[in-house]
Amino acid sequence: MSAKQPSPTERVEALFEALTSHYGDGDDRELRAAAKLLLVALDKIRTHGGRNWPSLLDEYIQIVKHDPERFARMLQSNSSSSSDELLA
Numbered sequence: 001m002s003a004k005q006p007s008p009t010e011r012v013e014a015l016f017e018a019l020t021s022h023y024g025d026g027d028d029r030e031l032r033a034a035a036k037l038l039l040v041a042l043d044k045i046r047t048h049g050g051r052n053w054p055s056l057l058d059e060y061i062q063i064v065k066h067d068p069e070r071f072a073r074m075l076q077s078n079s080s081s082s083s084d085e086l087l088a
Contacts, residue, residue, distance in 0.1 A: 009078040012037070 006014065016033050023029035045053050063071050 007079050009075065 016037060019033035019036055020029050023032055026032070042057070045057055049056050063074070
């Protein structure tokens, strides 16, 4: 019986933990790790998001700021390992 493969979100969470560990006991290690992931994500959105990438980014920011329940559902949904269960 094969083990369940981690979802993409679970893999990113694991990377975040690895980055956090990289910073050891340094100040703001979680923030620094999150900032690194955000910088890479922003670059990929800009590169692959087409002409309307700023609108996509604004949409995500608005959800985070104004609809935290929806954001939590998006994260939970994206923790699934099945691509047909994903919301975003």
